[in-house]
Amino acid sequence: MLHQHKGKVYYHKGKKECDSRKPFINPYPHWQAARSSYLQAKQHLAKPDLPVQYLELLVNLAQVCHAMAPRYPEMQQEAAAVVTEGITCLERFLSELSSELDKRFYAQKFITFARLRVDNLLDEGDATAALLAAEHQKNLSLRWMQKNRYVTNPPTATIEQMQDLLAPNRAIIHWHISDQAITTFILTPILTKALTPAPLPQVRKLENWLKQWKSHYHDYRKGGEKEGTGGQRGQGTKNRGRGECGECGKCGKCGDGGDGGDGGDGGE
Numbered sequence: 545m546l547h548q549h550k551g552k553v554y555y556h557k558g559k560k561e562c563d564s565r566k567p568f569i570n571p572y573p574h575w576q577a578a579r580s581s582y583l584q585a586k587q588h589l590a591k592p593d594l595p596v597q598y599l600e601l602l603v604n605l606a607q608v609c610h611a612m613a614p615r616y617p618e619m620q621q622e623a624a625a626v627v628t629e630g631i632t633c634l635e636r637f638l639s640e641l642s643s644e645l646d647k648r649f650y651a652q653k654f655i656t657f658a659r660l661r662v663d664n665l666l667d668e669g670d671a672t673a674a675l676l677a678a679e680h681q682k683n684l685s686l687r688w689m690q691k692n693r694y695v696t697n698p699p700t701a702t703i704e705q706m707q708d709l710l711a712p713n714r715a716i717i718h719w720h721i722s723d724q725a726i727t728t729f730i731l732t733p734i735l736t737k738a739l740t741p742a743p744l745p746q747v748r749k750l751e752n753w754l755k756q757w758k759s760h761y762h763d764y765r766k767g768g769e770k771e772g773t774g775g776q777r778g779q780g781t782k783n784r785g786r787g788e789c790g791e792c793g794k795c796g797k798c799g800d801g802g803d804g805g806d807g808g809d810g811g812e
Contacts, residue, residue: 547588548601551581555608572615578608595637596650602630603656610660610724613667624664630657638694647694655681659722666727671738672703675729678720707733 555578558571582605589598609623634654641647658681665674683698706716710733718729728739 545585545597547581547585548597548604551578551585551604551608554578554581555604555611558608558611572612575608575612579605579612582608595633599630599633599637599654602626602633603654606630606656606660607723610663620664620667623660624667627657627660627664630654631661644693648688651694652685652688655685656723658684659720660724662720662727663722663725666738671729672736674720674727674738675718675731675736676700676703678718678729703731703736706731 554574558574558578561569561571561574582601585601586605589601606623606626609619609626613619613623634651634657638647638651641650658677662674662678662681665671665677680698680700683700684695687695687698710716710731712733714732716729716731718731720727720729730737730739
């Protein structure tokens with residue numbers, strides 16, 4: 545456990561470096577140290593008697609490998625292997641639980657594996673599979689909320705079914721948010737395209753934007769109730785901030801995609 549805690553300290557030091565406004569940032573030495581600490585911890589938990597702690601460790605290791613991948617491309621393969629191991633271990637752990645509430649709790653707790661799986665598919669160049677995986681996990685999360693219990697097979701539309709909903713000049717925009725990237729999917733009647741994922745600093749920017757949004761939400765709502773506007777006054781600036789995080793300006797540059805979006809989905 546000591547090695548894992550050391551790894552977390554190094555990982556968050558790297559994230560803090562990314563958030564800094566210094567002209568030159570280099571989080572990679574911190575992340576290399578974090579990876580080394582996590583691997584040492586993994587050796588001690590090679591035959592896990594503590595499945596929850598082992599799954600937490602795999603989440604930590606997958607996150608740092610993904611974070612290092614822009615500088616060290618070989619980390620993509622290691623991250624994919626860790627995510628695959630995590631998904632396998634999680635499925636086995638859930639199958640051993642008898643309580644539906646416990647299954648839902650732990651499935652939600654370790655949803656990072658599913659989110660990073662989307663990133664892995666994008667690294668492999670399979671935008672269609674990545675979009676379907678993102679849609680499946682989104683529908684799964686919504687079904688858990690709707691049913692208030694654990695379910696495994698939510699209905700998910702195929703790419704063809706999604707495209708059938710679109711007029712020739714329309715597009716669906718889907719934002720997928722993982723721990724390491726924000727990816728914009730563009731689905732038109734004839735193609736599926738994923739824009740280059742926004743890097744880790746953009747993810748941190750979105751997290752900060754969400755914190756600000758939540759902190760001001762009650763003020764917006766209270767002002768809207770007084771003025772009868774539903775709290776919409778002043779929202780334009782906030783929405784522009786969200787658009788910058790999601791790199792909305794790139795959406796009009798995807799070629800054959802038409803001139804607008806019928807809808808969009810955030811990450812899970």
